[in-house]
Amino acid sequence: MAKQKHTKKIQDVISTMNLETPSNNVDEDAPPTVCSLCGKDPICGGMGMIKFNVPVGDPRFGKVFRCPNNPPHEDLQLQNRLRDLGNLSAFVDKRFDNFEVHNLGYTPEEEDSLAVVFHKAWDFANAPRGWLVLEGKYGSGKTHLAAAIANMRLGQGEQVVFVTVPDLLDYLRSAYAPNAEETYDSMFDKVKNAYLLILDDLGAENPSGWAQEKLFQLINHRYIHRMPTVITTNVELDRLDGRIRSRMVDPELSSYQKLNVPDYRRVLENKSRVEIQTDLSRYQHMRFDSFELDQSSDEHVRYQREAFYTAQEFARNPNGWLCLMGKHGTGKTHLAVAIAHVCRESGVDVTFITSPDLLDYLRETFHPNSATRFGERFDTIKNTQVLILDDLNMTNASGWAKEKLFQILDYRYISQLPTVITSALSIQQQDERLRTRLMDDRLCRIEILAGEAYSTRRRRTK
Numbered sequence: 001m002a003k004q005k006h007t008k009k010i011q012d013v014i015s016t017m018n019l020e021t022p023s024n025n026v027d028e029d030a031p032p033t034v035c036s037l038c039g040k041d042p043i044c045g046g047m048g049m050i051k052f053n054v055p056v057g058d059p060r061f062g063k064v065f066r067c068p069n070n071p072p073h074e075d076l077q078l079q080n081r082l083r084d085l086g087n088l089s090a091f092v093d094k095r096f097d098n099f100e101v102h103n104l105g106y107t108p109e110e111e112d113s114l115a116v117v118f119h120k121a122w123d124f125a126n127a128p129r130g131w132l133v134l135e136g137k138y139g140s141g142k143t144h145l146a147a148a149i150a151n152m153r154l155g156q157g158e159q160v161v162f163v164t165v166p167d168l169l170d171y172l173r174s175a176y177a178p179n180a181e182e183t184y185d186s187m188f189d190k191v192k193n194a195y196l197l198i199l200d201d202l203g204a205e206n207p208s209g210w211a212q213e214k215l216f217q218l219i220n221h222r223y224i225h226r227m228p229t230v231i232t233t234n235v236e237l238d239r240l241d242g243r244i245r246s247r248m249v250d251p252e253l254s255s256y257q258k259l260n261v262p263d264y265r266r267v268l269e270n271k272s273r274v275e276i277q278t279d280l281s282r283y284q285h286m287r288f289d290s291f292e293l294d295q296s297s298d299e300h301v302r303y304q305r306e307a308f309y310t311a312q313e314f315a316r317n318p319n320g321w322l323c324l325m326g327k328h329g330t331g332k333t334h335l336a337v338a339i340a341h342v343c344r345e346s347g348v349d350v351t352f353i354t355s356p357d358l359l360d361y362l363r364e365t366f367h368p369n370s371a372t373r374f375g376e377r378f379d380t381i382k383n384t385q386v387l388i389l390d391d392l393n394m395t396n397a398s399g400w401a402k403e404k405l406f407q408i409l410d411y412r413y414i415s416q417l418p419t420v421i422t423s424a425l426s427i428q429q430q431d432e433r434l435r436t437r438l439m440d441d442r443l444c445r446i447e448i449l450a451g452e453a454y455s456t457r458r459r460r461t462k
Helices: 002-015 076-085 108-126 142-155 165-176 184-192 209-224 242-248 264-278 298-316 332-345 355-366 374-383 399-415 432-438 454-461
Strands: 131-136 160-164 196-202 229-233 254-259 321-325 350-354 386-390 419-423 444-448
Touching (some): 142 229, 160 165, 184 209, 332 419, 374 399, 399 432
Parallel strands (some): 160 196
């Protein structure tokens, strides 16, 4: 039922493509009033169009012109009408000014490739000549660019037809229905003769003989007459009908552009997951200048002050390992986050993550829809410039979890990469293999934060 409604909408769109706008002769003797259409000087008498009172030989004689006080991009009524006629209402937000090339997590090479295609689309939108073919995976941005072209031309008052190929074929098939309001020939002529035709998602249609023949007739007509056309597809061109493909890649008419980028939604999803694991915004209050020593005893003050100064030194010069041990709430995480803030603000690449979140982060790659392989994430964590692993506890971890955590730490131990570990377990309670590395005083400095939990101290002082 939903499909029938959508087909009918396209039928309504294309069947009403003949635009007519009333005109009005300029009368310079008319009394000055405010134009009811634009609110400016009453050049057109509220009609939107004008005729110039000029001699017969003047090239403007007998022609209708748009009122200069009501340019197309300011005529909201026309814009909305053209948008509906061109099937562009759903793409009103797809513009060049909000198309993202950077900050999507793409590699520099992918960003450069996308920028080239963006400028090709921009050039076509400013002067639609010939064809523009955009090939790319789902989510690569090809439909956004195609719609941006349509919206720019629509802003110039030009008529554009934007339609997905499967919907177009459904629309044409509807002409054979007994109660069809328009003949097939009439429908087909309006599509193939549109000033600017944008065919989105070529290759997603059912490749029946009838469908291939209709598409070829449409594309061949526009090819022969060199009519401005934009085609997007996520199918490799070699898989398309050879007759259609040959026209799409004709260098004398067509500019073929491939978007060599992955689905931006997947990239952003994976990027957001990484940022969740390394985001410090939740810990903005945990700085060195906000750390409070436990004043309940001289011994507690001494231990915490020593840990504080050691953490500050590590933050200024990340080198070797630092292990912060103590009960929950004694300030281990506070000092670890303070180190992360200083490192990041100094331009050092730092990853702060709790050991449970790290394991979840790695397990996500086992999901069937994961766009990232386990090895990629595992290597990223192993090789990060500074790793801060909070709340390390292997006591109840599975064999797999213990092995992965040890492999990461052992790699960093052998490579002598700067690492901070916090744990509520004592050195004797640590995994035996890890304990031998933590006790290597050539690489690792252990600091004990003795004292009561911060929350307990706060309640006692109130």
